[in-house]
Every structure is written in structure tokens, then in C-alpha cells.
Amino acid sequence: MSSIHDLATWEPLLRLVRTSNEERLAAPGGYLTGRISLGSWSVPVQRPRLVPGRAAQVEDMQDEFTAVELRDALRADGAKGVSFVVETAADGRTLLHVVESGPAVEPGVMSPFVGALLLVEGAVPEPWRRLPEEVPGAAPAPSADPELLERTLRERLPDAIGATEEEIAAAEARLGVALPDELKALYRVTRARWEDWGGDHAAEERVSDAVGCELFSLDGLHIADAASRPCPWRFAADDAVVTTPDAAVQGLVGSPGWIVFGDNGGGDRLAVDLTPGPGGHKGQVIVIDHERTIGAGLRAGSLTGMVTDLPDGWHQDRDADGPPVVARVNTHYLGSVEAAAHPELEVLCIGWRKGAPVSLAPVAGLPRLRTLTAIPGALADPLEIAGLKGLEYLSLGPEEWRVLLAAGAVPRSLSAAGIEVHGEQHPLPVLDLADELLALWDRPLIGRTVLDAGR
Template structure:
């Protein structure tokens, strides 16, 4: 255990934490058989994850504000904490400080995900577009109508030269669709062409209902520009159905962004799905990390207002993703029922049945993520036979078995120690052993003891 104290002196005393812990005790504490209670949470400089009375409150309590001010003074983004509170009021409080090798959990007070390989991302963010040798432009493409409509809409626009268009293609490494070339021959969409005449600049920098960018700002959607996290996206899978217009990707060198609506990006698609058209127009939602939505079959349709929608090429069900056990209506009863050559992600939830064997998973070619609640595995050492895992989430006892046997899969890029209902000290100790195997920075923890007495 490492105890490093950043300049947060007020948070290294037990008393300032008392109001936060009392709030949590009044909410949804975990009560142990011996009458002790466990609470946990995360507080960051701009947000918090606390199960308060009435649920996840959007109003910031004064106790949380005090912690946030201390974090801001110390230049620390957030602190995760847990507390064991005895019936006598005797309390052990554990503070876990940010670690560059830990990706914080989203929406939970858990420790987070251990990033064992620096810079690694889940497989969907490494997925390249499938070839589309038979893709053709939509029948609605009409270059003459498009140019005539654009010139009527922007009679005073200044067009780009052929040399400027060729330079953009060379920079992007693609041949722009003819429709997009027509657009930029009509207007090069440069605001600086109009000085202080903002009305003219706005009028000559639009494509349908979207603000267009100039040629120098055209860019492709790189997966790294979209948010990804192992805790959520490592448990997701991307599948492009046979009739999908858009491939279910985080990004593609063929998604050429030419504008936005102020938040989302609008792009022409040179790598469409099997049901799409070359040069179709898609929307890349800034609030989503995977996939894109069809807006129009062609740029011509976009300018003429003939837009339509098709759900993004994304699928989160069998056979790529499966859950075994638990009490949900859609859960499978056995691991064997989930075993399928296309299975990528398997979650095993605690239920009333006996622990599961992982033997049916051996040899599955695409299995990359396994998560299992504590106590759900008949033999954790069977994990050693799953040679393609990149993300593994287990309880501390299951990790202990693998660590003691030297059987932690070396194929992993990320891992998590399932914390809900587990002792935070044990979780941190196991997590640091895993980080040490990959020579990653260790988690720093501070332990405080105090009395959580009733308020006067």
C-alpha cells in the first residue's frame, strides 16, 4: 500500500468526511450481518457519484462542495472512497487517488478499470471498415440539379479552384465524391472571404441544414477522436447487419466530415454498409461513441431536403454479446447456450444456480471479453484456456486464484476487480498486483480511522 499525500490537508483528516458519510448512510448503505455498514462513492472536481436519499441527486450537497473545493486547491481531478462503519460508529475510511493506469468507472463508485497496456482501446475502436467493392452512388445523384440548386441558393458565393480541391484530396488520401466537388466549386465556404459580413458568410457556408467547413478543414472520423472506455465499450460489440446502410464503426478513413450542426458532425460516407450507397450522407452523433446515422442517400438529397433515417449499424445481442445467469428475462441458463463462434463478449451474473464451467468457451475464435460476478465460476483456472481475452473482470477471490497460480492471461489489455460488495482494501491490493505484472503505475491509497458519531 502506498500513501502519498498531495496538498489536500483538509481531506487527510477524518472530520471533513463525516457529513458525506452520513449522507450515504441515509441513502442506500450495504448492511452486513454483523450490523456494520459499507458505503462508497466518487467525488470529482466537477461531478460526483453518490447513492443519496432519493437516488442520484442532481443537487450538490454542501458536504460534496467542500470536498470539491479541496480537490481543486490540490489540482486533483477526483477521489474514490469507501468506508466500513461499525455499529459503535468506529469507521475505517479508504481514499483512492487518481492513477494514470486506472480508467475511472462511469456512474459507479467502483475502483475502475486497470489499463494494463498503455493507450489500448477496446476492439470496436480498432475495427476497420469492411471492403465495399460493389458500392455505387444512389440513383438520386444529379450533379446538374445539385449545381443549379446551390447557385440559386448562393448566387454570390466564391468557389474553390480545381487545384484547391486536388490539394484536399491529396491531404486526405481519398477521391472526393463528385457531389462534394460540385459543392466546393460553387462555394469554398471560407468565412474570411466575407470579412465582417457575417450574414453573407453564413449564407455561403451551408449544406442543407448544416454548417459547412472549408476544404482545408475537411477531415476523416478517426476512432481516437470519439470517447471510449473499457468499462462500457469493452463489453460491447459492433455488428453490421446485412441490410445496414452504415457500417457500425467508431470511425473510418472514408467518413469525410464536411460540416456540423453545432455539435454533431455531418459526413459523406465512402465506406458504406451493405445496404448503403457510396457518397451517402451520415451524422456522427457527439453523444455516442460508436456508429453513425444515415441522413440522406446522396448529397443531392441533402441539399434538396430529402432526408431520411436508418438506425446505426450496431447490435448488442446474441450471438456476439451474451449474459448467463442472473434473474433477467433475457439471460441464458448455461455457458454452453452462449458458446457460439461469433461470441465476443460474455457476462456471467450471480443467481441462484450452481457456479458455471467455462469449458464450452475453449477455442472460440472471437471471445475477447469475460466478466463474472464473484462466486459464479466453478474453476477460475479454466480462464487460462481462453487465449484471446483482452478484457477480464472478476471478483478479488477469483483473481487471487489466478495470481497465486501464475495464470493471469498475458493477452489482456485491461482488467477490472469487481468491487460491488467487496472490501475496498482487498480490491486495491489485488489491483496493484495486477498492475505490477505489467509494470504499470500502482494505485495510491490513504486509510483514515475515526468515529462517525451522531450529529449534535
Template sequence: MPSIHDFATWEPVPRLLRAADAENIAAPGGYVAGRIGRHGSSLPMPRRRPQPGRALQIEDMQDEFDAVERVRGALADAGVDDISFAAEISRDGSAVLHLLHPSPAAEPGIGNAHPGSLILVEDAVPEPWRRLPEPVPAAVAAPSVDPASLERTLRERIPDAIGATEAEIAAAEARLGVVLPDELKVLYRVTRARWEDRGDDYEAAERVSDAVGCELLSLDELYIADAPSRPSPWKFAAMKAVGTPPDAAVQGLVGSPGWIVFGDNGGGDLLADSLTDLVSNGLGEGRRGPRGDQPPAVARVNIGSLSSVEAAVHPDLEVLSIGVWEGEPLSLAPVTGLPRLRTLTAYPGTLADPLEIADPLPIVALANELLALWDRPPITRTTLEGNLGPVA
């Protein structure tokens, strides 16, 4: 198997890409870029259409499959998970292939060779992930908390469930480092929710989920919902804001050392006054957690939302997103000096001053300049040269 740094390993890839768009790639300044990883790939090729009357088959894409697998084999041999590339191919077939090895300080971009977010400080996380709960010394249990009623209801609904022993509950508390609330203890005394207790009876699992109002984790799977347990790439997490309306029962945070995860509904956070309330009444209309990605903390300027940067100005503005825009490029002057503004994203061509850079190589060079200023590992670049021959 040729090395990942042999042109022969890569040759089928630029050959395929040239066949898909030879004119644009061979034009002055033309290039093609993509990414291949051990578990996926992104090549800028048009989606192939199957023959009329049948679905797309593996053999219809065999050349692409073989080209990618050849690179993947070399990645595996080199112990590399993912690599990006940019190729310049002239009309006579001479090709220059730039391989971009990822830096641990740079998240991958979406789809192509462009780097994503740069992590300039080791183990840094976005601001919403650093928020801790505000102390509420006067907080008390909701009036709906009723362990006795909760136990009766659960035993009526799942009479054959196997409950946890006091020793098992104590072991879970020791593992978590917290004392379980009385309602949770009641819940797991009724059912410890282990799969081995149900055998292959999936209907039994559904009965437990229906009884509780969510997909219940077993006692052994309980965990604390702190920020590290809910990771997110910077490009998404930095676009979030946390907020708590004045009448909210729960603080709008990513995580908290006081939150114990015991279930999942597969579609978002649950909000109920208590476990007793959840089991007795379920999730009614509007019973979901507070959202923080709303104005004034997060503002979106685009053809379907705010019509100007001025409309986004607010002392609490944290995130400004400028999307699809049909008018003149926008100025950022109105938001200059806002005390909490920390994140800006803008589609190419929407800003009046910054220049648009499409080619990934100058972006990689700029990213490495920034990483060097912070003494962070660079994105390494290896250049390979070869010849694909003239277009057939």
C-alpha cells in the same frame, strides 16, 4: 495552503461524510470513499433538499463547497488533476485517509474510488477500435450521385453563400492527404461554411444546415474519421461490437481512413446513398447506419432481456453483459471456449463463483498486482492519519 498530503487539507471532507452517515462508517469494516478533481467531485452524500418554496442555493451547500474547494486548491498547487480517497473513521473520531493517485495505466472508475479499466499494453484500444475496413475492389459510386443536380439544388437554396476557391479546396486535400470526392468539391464550391463569412447571422447558418441536411463543417474543419478521432473509455468501448449486415451499404466500423467527416446531426451517424441523395431527399425513416451492439455479437442477460447464459451462446458472441438478476447466481460454463468472447461484465452477486469485493482498497491492491505483472505504473497510495473528535 496546506499540501495535498496534509491531513488538515482533507479534514473537512471526512467530517462532512461522517455527519452524513456516522453509524455505518463507524461500524466494523465501515468506510467511505469518493473522488475530487479540479473540474468535478463525487462525494457519497445524500442530496440536500431546499427549503419549501425555493430552489437550492449555494449557501445551502457552502460547507460541502468549501471542503471540496480546499482540496482542489491543493490539487492545483501539486499539479494533480484528480485524486480518489477512502476513509476509515472510528467512533472516537480517529481517522485514516487513504489517497489514491491515478495511474496512467488505469482509467478512473465511475463516481467513487474504485479504479476502472486497466490498460496493460501502452496505447492499447478496444477491439472494435482496431477494426479496419474490408477491401471492396468492385465498389462504385451510387447511381444517385449527380454533381450537376447537387450544385443546382444548393445554389437555389443558399444563393448568397460564399464558396471556396480551387486553391482552398486543394489546400484541404493536401492537409487531409486524400482527394475529395466530386460531390464534396461541389458542396464547398457553393459554400465554404466559414463562420466569419456569416458574421453574426445565425439564420444564415441554419439555412446552410437546412440546405445540406446536417450541420456543415467548414472546409477548414474537414477531418478523417479514423479510430483515434472517435475515442471512448474502455468501459464503454469494450462493450461494443462492430458488424455489417449482408445488405449494408456501409461497413459498421468505428473509423476508416476513407471516411471524410463534413457534417454532424447531433444525434448519430447519417446514412444516405450519396450527398446528392442526402441533399435532395433528406433522412427518411430508417436511414441510419448499422448497429453492431446487437445479438449475436452482444448479449445481455438480465430480468428484461435474455433469461440465461445458455441463451447467449453463439460462435459470434463477443460481449456478454450480466445485469440486474433476481434468480440464483449464474454459471459461465456455457460460454467457456467461445472463440470470439472478449468482454464480460457482471453486476455484483450475479455470478456463482467470483467473490464480491466492495471495499476499494483490496480492489486497488489487486489492480496493482495485475499492473505489476505487465510492468505498468501502479496506482499509488498515501495514508494520512488524524482525529476528527467525537460526533457532536
């Protein structure tokens, strides 16, 4: 069976890459990169010009389709994806570097090779560790009325098959939480199982119309905790949990008190919220936006209110992506690190700006600063990072990382790290740097196989 470590597996792709990039690979040092995964691929090939007035045909890209059939080898090797470098060696030979990120590296976003380096196995960013705060006196909304809810639904769905008390108890045991009275009332009317509708889509639609959402079956109830909303470290480390004093919904990634019971038809989940914000009600209905990684919006003060009033929309406060908790120093936001310094600062992102590189002295010793990202050349003295004692995520340019490595000053508090690569840089030195950082934490290194394709 073919393997991604066999040259024969790559030969169709190599031929296509060489043909498409003869000038780029003509001289020693020339290189190209790409990535192939089970569901997609990005390869450096020139696609043929389409015939004007004719839609693209399969045969127009048949060579490319044939070349990426090495996905069969990925499946055979049990791999989800692989990156590669095609380069021309000093003696004119073509070398193919097969790059397997391994378990300690997230897939790259801006690069096909290196995403966040996972220095501590199983670690997640601080927002994903945050649990809901207690809100003394939180109570159901005045509109919450389980009896009215059940009566209304029975009028709308007279033929529905409801859940038994034993089935409801089994759902509670599976979830590890007692269902609120309103949710029990809903499922006593209809347990929303497909088999109960006998394959009748109209019956399913009647339930959706009656409830105001695409209702999950009793067996489909689940908890929207933080683990149910995964996000790569590169993005998650920039998030922050902030709940304002009047917020109806806590600005969490997830909560053990968010019981998901439906969908709005667009991929957003509806949940009963048992851990409301200071301005909310226990048992309110919230919407978990699938396009956001943090927070949720308010749909209705109660499940009864949602069913009886059938509101169309929902409201979510803006994510906490600004000062004082999250600060971005660049030409479009804050002009200096001094302007970002605040006791509540958690995330500092330093991007492109006019003027000299910046000092980190103004933020040294801040108690909550946990994330620092800085583009290459942005820092006046990378060794000032030693004054940031609580960093769990650090992303720097290769030269800045080299300064820290040479001085033995890489913060040991880190759980994950990123390498900021701007512009075109040869990927192999970046991979070498990544391996050095992984080795400091005794983590699995990036797998690399070099295949000689000759001249």
C-alpha cells in the same frame, strides 16, 4: 501552494464528512468514500433541507462548496481527479486515504476507484482496431450529380464565398484523402467560414437551410476514424462490429473513409461515406449518432440527394448486441452458457441467474471469444478460464481473481481487466487486488497517501 497530499487541504471536507456521518464513523472499521474532479464531485455529506416553496440558494450548500475547493489543489498538482476513503482506525483515529488512479486505470463507473485496468499501454478493444471491409463494385448512387448539386446551391446561396481550388487541395493534403466530387462541389459554392458571414447569424442559417445541416467550414472537415470515438474499456469490450449482407453502412466504430462535414444540430455528425456497406453507395451521407459508440445511420444515398430532397430523418440498424456474436447469460436473456456457445461468439457476459454457478466448458476453444465478464459467484470453476485462449478483456469478482492469482493462471493474452464489485465492499482490498494485477504487467500502480487526522 496547497497539495492534495496535505492534510490541511482536506480539513474542510473532513469536518463536513464527519459531521454528516457521525454514526457511520463512530465505530472502528467505519468508512466512507468519495471522488472529486475538476468538473464534478461526489462526496458523502448530508445536504440541508430546503425551505418549502423556495428555490435552492447558494448559501444552502455553501459548506459543501467550500469543502470541495480542494479542486484548486488538483489544478496545482496537475491532477484531473482524486478519490478518497475516510475510515475510523482500530484505535479511534480518523484516517484519510487519498487515491490517485494513475495512467493505468480508467476512472470507475460503479465505484469511485477502479475502472478498467489498462494492462497493455495504448491497447484498444477489437472493434476499435477493425478497419472497413472492401466492397467490390461499390459505386455512387444514381442521384449523385456534382453539377446539379453545385447549380442548386448557387441558386440558393447566390452571395456565398466559395473555396478556391488551392484551398480544397490544402484540405485534401491535411486529411490525407481526396475529397469526392460532390463535396468539392459543395465547398466551391461556400467554404462556410464564420468570417465570410461577417458575424451574421442569419447568413449562417441560410447556409444550413440550403444544405440541410449545420455545415462545417472547409477547415473543419475531419475524418471520423475509430480514435475519434473513444469509449472506456468496460463498455467498449462488450461491443462488436457486425455488417449484415444487405447493410448500407458498415457497422464500424469509425472509418478512414468517413469524412465529417456537418452536424444535425443535436450533436450527431454528418459524413460522406467512402467505405459503404454491401447495400450502400460510395459517397452516401451517413449520421454518426453521438449517443452510440458503434455504427452509423443512413441519411441519403448521395450528397446531391440530401441537398435537393432535404430529408428529415435517418435510419440506423440496431447495434450488434445480441447472439451469436454477443451473448448475455442471465435471467432476462440466455439461460445457459450452452445456449451462448457459437463459433462466432466474441463477447460473453454472465450476470445474475437462478441455479448453480455455470461451467465455461461449452465455450472453451471458441476461436473468436475475446471478452468475458462474470459477476461474483457466477462461475463454478474460475480455472476453466485457462481454456479461453484469446481473451483480451476479463472482468471477474475479487474472489475469482484471487483463485487465478493463486494458481498463476491469469491469462497473459489480456490487454485490460475489470474487477466486478457488487454490494458494499471495503475499497482498500479491491485496490490491493488491482495493484497485484497491474504488477503482473509491470504497469504503474495506484497511488495512495494515508493522512492521519487524529481523533
